[in-house]
Amino acid sequence: MTARLAAPSPSPAGRGRDPCAALGEAKLRLPPAQALLARKAWEGEGKVFPRNLALTLPLCGPLPLPPGAGEGAAPWRRAALALCPLALSACQGIQSALDPAGHQSGRIAGLWWLFLAVLAAIYALVLVLLLIAAFRSRRRRSLPPGPAFRPEEPTERRLTRGLTAWAVGTAAIVLTLTGFSYAVDRDILALGHRAELTIEVTAKQWWWQVKYDDPVPNRSFETANEIRLPVGVPVRVVLKSQDVIHSFWVPNLHGKTDLIPGRVNETVIVADREGRYRGQCAEFCGFQHANMALDVVAMPREQFDAWRESQLAPASAPSDDRSREGQRVFLTSACVMCHTVRGTTAASRVGPDLTHVAARPSLAAGTLPYSKGNLAGWIADPQRIKPGSQMPVVDLSADQLQSVLAYLDGLK
């Protein structure tokens, strides 16, 4: 199984000239009347275009993405994997609980493999007993209906002893498993005391607002649908919801925790190896529950610090005329009613903060990988890509769209 979403690491396509952006630009440089035709052409064979096509394109993010699995596997895991080659092939991925990349997910996966081994053995035993029970007296099948015989005393006694042993055995196994489960639970919780960094995640229908807190107020900043964290550093994640219940779940790092309006929950995540992981809302939250994902990028400390500094900066000023025009359109159109671009007058907090939108791995809460072409598709027809989402179609001419694209794509 290959994760097309996760681009192979030193992707030649991902560097230098961005092919998707080129594609998008090429199409969008058409005069207004043809923009419509172009868009229609993208839709190809009646499928929803932008998303389908976009996903077949390589990821156009700036990040070096190491391949997922394997290296740091614990011995228990290797052993278990050997036991279960069938499952193994499917285990890996950027959104898999069986491909742990963090301390907690590792412990949980270990616990799960242990449960699997014990329970599979029990299942096998039951099946064997069932087979024997069903077929040990087959030869007498031609007997007429009705009671065959009355149970014999010694058999009853033997079976009763078996029942007692069975019940005691069940209780013992279940008790043992409860013990293991409890121990892992304690171990996972203990991590919370070592958290060095705090992130506040607020779930909204249907995206994630992420705030990096800092004791120095002007060193806090906001982003959306992406979390970056330094490798090996436990991060406290404060979870809130603005509307309905959502659930924060990055399977490669940890189990889920709900975000509940009126309550504040907390979880701790830690990534033990570099990589990009995918998280997804796990509590049904309405129309676009299916497309409410976020990217979690684990990076070395220095890279993380550099990223953090870059995020603290206000948006880069537009560098050419086209972008300047784009900024003007952005600030005078409906965009400004919902979005913030720090350093400009756009300061609404209804939708995601776009200050560094072009530096994010994905668009529309993980619906599309980021590329200029995808951004164009998303702005042009958000309700086709993500029906019911809060992003409306904004009345822009194709030319205005071009300019806005140029501007937004410059917000690295």
Added chain:
Amino acid sequence: MSPRDASPFIRRDGPALEEVETYARLERTWATPPGLWGWLSSVDHKQVGRRYIVTAFVFFLLAGLLALAMRMQLAGPEQTLLTPDRYNQIFTMHGTTMMFLFAVPVMEAFAIYLVPLMVGTRAIAFPRLNAFSYWVYLAGGVMLWVAFILNVGPDVGWFSYVPLAGPQFSPGKRTDFWAQMITFTEVAALAVAVEIIVTVFKQRAPGMSLNRIPLFVWGQLVTSFMVVFAMPAVMVSSSMLIMDRLIGTHFFNPAEGGDALLWQHLFWFFGHPEVYIIFLPATGFVSSILPTFARRPIFGYTALVLALVATGFLGFGLWVHHMFVTGLPHLGNSFYTAASMAIAVPSGIQIFCWLATLWDGRPRFATPLLFVIGFIVIFVLGGLSGIMLASVPIDSQVHDTYFVVAHFHYVLIGGAVFPLFGAVYYWFPKFTGRMLSERAGAWNFGLFFVGFNLAFFPMHILGLIGMPRRVYSYPAGLGWDDLNLLATAGATILAAGVLVFLGNVWHSLKYGLVADDNPWGAATLEWATTSPPPSFNFVHIPVVTGSNPLWEEPDGLPVVGGLRVDQRELLLTSVVDAEPEVREPSPEPSIWPLLSATAVTILFIGSIFTPWAVVWGSIPLAVGLIGWFWPKSAPDTPEPVID
């Protein structure tokens, strides 16, 4: 019946009355009047039970079609067969219909039909309430489906979590219809539960002391008690929900002191026992079918009864395991882990007893037994994955993923639908007087078994590799594509199995072999009467001398006489030892249950649109209830005491 001097002509069954005449007189007394009016006013538990069964199966098919629609949408990534809005309605309707309109009612339906026969009485307790419950259930189900067809189908999941289901985020009337459907079905379920409890406690045949009650009846008894204690929780919570939505209360509004988790506590306090409400009757099917086809008495009767009761109690202590990821204190969660795992012990005991029965028996592989074997294979797997879900850390990963979807389908289809199909094959001759085809039965089982496993086993893996539940679409490239396609293929095979079943039923109703009284050579009382049973069930009330009466008395059961044949009369016995105590009259057919149910329907549906419907709607309801209970004839003649 009029004046006092008629008393010498009172007729009772007994040696003094010819068998043929007894039969004729009982038939005249108990038969449902012919025609539409008679059909509408029937209070015969067998007719009501049959209607319940047929209606529940119709809902099963409808919800199954919805499942197929979902599987088609998910067969590949990013399909656009269904819009998210439609998909959300469909999965909500699927879950709601399966849980509230199929699983619980169909189990009750079997109880309504079989429990009076199995305990050896002429009618269910409170037969008019029974008729009323069916009409209310029917009205609730039809209302929900009409709403769905009108695009007012609920779209917030069968669990309707607030605030998504609350007034702000679920505009319009969709969720209101859901909440009122709950009220309808709960009224029906609670009524049936009371009937079953009273029937089992008071109407057992003489000699059927507690330790001789068939296990199916035990299962239904424990289930009925669970209904009594669990269903009020969902009534309370759905009422709170609809009040929040319609009259502005604040139960679930955190800004005004309410709390979203209150809903989850109340809902799962009902929702978890609900699983056992579905599963325990199914264990009753298994415990009925197994001894018949293993052809030896069930092993471990006492252990099985204790396991049922233990499951009933433990079932109320586990609801929090649906809320492990809501941020509740971890220490409390661990308690619920222990409680959830503890339920494996009674379940394990049941499995062992069934295996032992089969082991020591001389099994005959008829279709009902095939379904029971399929049940064991599938249900045990579902139970074991349930042990994984009971662990807080593992649950935090697989909660609300396809792993859970796989788990509960293994438990509910494996644990309830397989035994149910077995039960249909087993009791079909009793219900209709005809046998189902064994050959088609084997095909039915094979397609069902293969299709089921193909459809649902891959979902375990899907959940573990990250696929959440309730998504209308998923991106390509996460490794979910092939497994989803496989699941869809399995679902179509499963559907083919259902088609074979329908064909088998249709064919057998017309051309099936005519069944005799006891075609399988079973041991319980329902096989002591004709197939199908007469309106009065038994010509004479049988006397029970053991746990397997028909096996222990091969020459025919002893009976008691002295019950009137010219008036509907039941024999009441004592709760523990089933000693005869009272001969009690049983109600005649009546149209009032239907009228009252209509009044209830108007009240419930009206209240979705205006709270005043509760006030004005209560007037016809009161009229209906008074009409129902008002005595219709002059008082019965006081009977002379006979020594």
Added chain:
Amino acid sequence: MERAPRFAADLAHLPTSAHGPRATTWWGTLGFILIEATGFALAAAAYFYLMGQTETWPPGQSPPDWLWGTLQLVLMLASLWPNWWTDRVAHADDLRKVRIGLVAMSAVGLLTLVVRAFEFGALNCRWDDNAYGSMVWVLLGLHATHLITDVGDTLVLTVLMFTKHVEPRRFTDVTDNCVYWNFVVAAWVPLWALLYVVPRVV
């Protein structure tokens, strides 16, 4: 049915009506009492749950005036005696006394409804003020529903006892109605405490 039946006993001597646990209606009444008691218990649990979510209780207002609620309590406890008496004479199948008892219980029931109306009027909140208000209205409303249904039942039974339909089974109905009234009173005691005492204690 080829064989002649073996009659083990003749039950013609059994009575055709009975009071208490020997009758099905008693068990039916008990079943519905169980259901409703569970409903009350869960509503009360919800009350405590919401109380635990809030700093002050009742939030931002003083506890409800307890005059009418307490009057209701006194009235209900006092009604237990005529109820008990009616039950006793119904067991004895004494029609004249049963009529007196039922008329008295109908009067008491109607009086409790009047008091309940004043109780609603004297509440310190509306149902749509906040969660506390919603909870109070639901608890009081739930109990009022039981009052209304039981008073309605009593009235119908009273009328019935003055018609030609009097027969032994009617006395069973009267005793069941008495059992149910006891439940309505028993439910009010904890609810009264919940509504009027708990906010003053916490």
Added chain:
Amino acid sequence: MSSPCRRSVSLAVLAVLALAACDREEREPRGAPVGESGPQAIAQGSLYAGEPSPPDPRRQEYEGNAYHLAQGKQLYVWFNCNGCHSNGGGDIGPPLMDDTWIYGDSLENIFATIVQGRPNGMPSFRNKIPETQIWEIAAYVRSMSGQTPTAASPGRNDSLNAKPAEQRAPKAEPKQSNPGGPQVEGRQ
């Protein structure tokens, strides 16, 4: 729904119900994509209170639709309408839940008021809010005084209880104030 219509009266009734309910419960994604939408139809219009104008076909689509009304309610807060009009009781801007309509009470009038702005403080939101959303907001504004079907009007919000929800709002008989009277402002 159409073919069963012909079969029997009852099904026809059902179909009529269906249409009504479909309208009320439809959840339409908003707007045509860029390149397909025309110029803003009413943006240039000059509607004044009191002048009769043919009802816009969108009236039913928005006013009778629960989803659009709920969206309008959400946007009313998101776009800070409550900053001036409070929860409908009025503050800096005039109240919206009473029976007085300075610039007309029809959906089209309110739409025009939002698009064009009005003297004494009401800004123009032309090009600032997509047309579909303005329709939603306008329809919601009408629900505040009970002008929309109660079966579609919003219920209470999960927020502090300021006033009964729109679905329980008493229906006010709209009263036009002086057509030329833009001097009316604030709480009067």
